[in-house]
Amino acid sequence: DxxxxxxxxxxxxxxxxxxxxxxxxxxxxxxxxxxxxxxxxxxxxxxxxxxxxxxxxxxxxxxxxxxxxxxxxxxxxxxxxxxxxxxxxQLLKSQIPDAPKPTDVRELVVHVDQVPVPLDETTYWCTVKKLPNFVDKHHIIKYEGAISKETQGIVHHLEVFNCQIPEGRDVIRYNAPCKSMAERPKGLESCTKVLGAWAMGADYMTYPFEAGAPIGGPHMSRFVMIEVHYNNPLHISGLVDSSGIRFYITRQLRRFDAGIMEIGLEYTDKMALPPHLPKWELHGYCIPECTEMALPSKGIYVFSSQLHTHLTGMKIYTKHIRGGIELPELNRDDHYSPHYQEIRRLHEPVLVLPGDALVTTCVDQTRNKDNVTLGGFSISDEMCVNYIHYYPLVNLEVCKSSVTTKSLYDFFDLMKRKFDDDIDLENGISYNYQTIDWTREKVDMLRNFYDTAPISMQCNKSNGVKFPVN
Known part of the structure; x- marks a missing residue:
């Protein structure tokens, strides 16, 4: 003006x-x-x-x-x-246009109901609901976050999981803070297939002309579990939340069913970031043995990707390797912000074949940290994952790695013998990481350990059962 x-x-x-x-x-x-x-x-x-x-x-x-x-x-x-x-x-967005909107599109908002947000800094809240009865299979062609105005900035991310149970089975109604799989009511361990995921900063997600996510029909359970991550560091009281995801659904089926797969590192304290570092890299593997067993002979096409870390993340990317040869990267963000986690349409679909490897790398900085940062679910913990959207739908839901527990305890034992650190193998992983005084030499040894240690794999089906991969 x-x-x-x-x-x-x-x-x-x-x-x-x-x-x-x-x-x-x-x-x-x-x-x-x-x-x-x-x-x-x-x-x-x-x-x-x-x-x-x-x-x-x-x-x-x-x-x-x-x-x-x-x-x-x-x-x-x-x-x-x-x-x-x-x-x-994102200045350089994909130029692939959205598919025309079918005339019969209806909206379905799957959300939690009037949840009193706890005062704790980190809460994962789980709510089980039953979807409307779609007698025939429909396709989800678009979805977006439906975040309550009052809790914007408090809802960090949320997911809607379909419960993989046989026809005629019921799932107990549950509306409380999420617990570990071992402590949850029987039946909730089946709620693992992702229908939609939203994270802070994300806009709407659209499917390509040729694919849509299946919902309804005689072979799909109507039960879903909504999992909301509340991040309330100021311990604000009196907040009530009804956030969820708004799905756009049509009867006009597209050629392929689409799915969401999670690749990268497991959410576990076996992943650690020493303090006071300007740069620290962690790698999560989706190994050839997993894709060889779980993907169809013609492969899958990845068309969108959502990169995800917590507060220490600066950069994240996923490399694509076939037969020992590095192909163009699946996705990369060199100026990543945990406050802007878009689901990004790739500039063109990427074919991933059986036997391919996908390696997700997170580059973090811990300059202002006084102690080690561990992998986990809290916003003060760290994650390193890539949610990839693909078609045709397969039964592989999770392809993530971690170092083996045995090799990690061998590393702790070395720290005790070499530096006389206060290691106590009976006290668990988190305790032993936190008791180490992270000198330059110890940081270098941890780096070498991560680069050479054997890994364990989550090569999991949508019902949570593992593919038999060593």
């Missing part, structure tokens, strides 16, 4: 220096009253790694301000007095 008789054009010269060219506007000898228009352009890759980052398919952080009032030129603006705004965007 600035009034000025000048306009500015911001350009980039061959040396990538920012130059402002002011051109005088004349209007019959009178000052022109109008806005100051700034046009900015630069190369996606300036080849200046020290000062500029590449504008790529990942997250770009835009920093801007709105100035109101008269100015005569840009150099008169004092940025220290302006309210600077940061917005996260």
């Amino acid at each position: 600035a009034h000025t008789d000048n306009f500015g054009r911001l350009q980039v010269d061959k040396q990538q220096n920012y130059i402002l060219e002011d051109a005088q506007r004349k209007n019959s000898g009178r000052n022109h009253q109008g806005p100051l228009v700034i046009k900015f352009h630069r190369s996606y890759d300036t080849c200046d790694d020290e000062d500029d980052y590449i504008i790529d398919k990942g997250t770009t952080h835009l920093v801007y301000f709105n100035h109101k009032g008269p100015i005569s030129s840009l150099d008169r603006i004092n940025l220290m007095e302006e309210k600077v705004i940061v917005q996260r965007v």
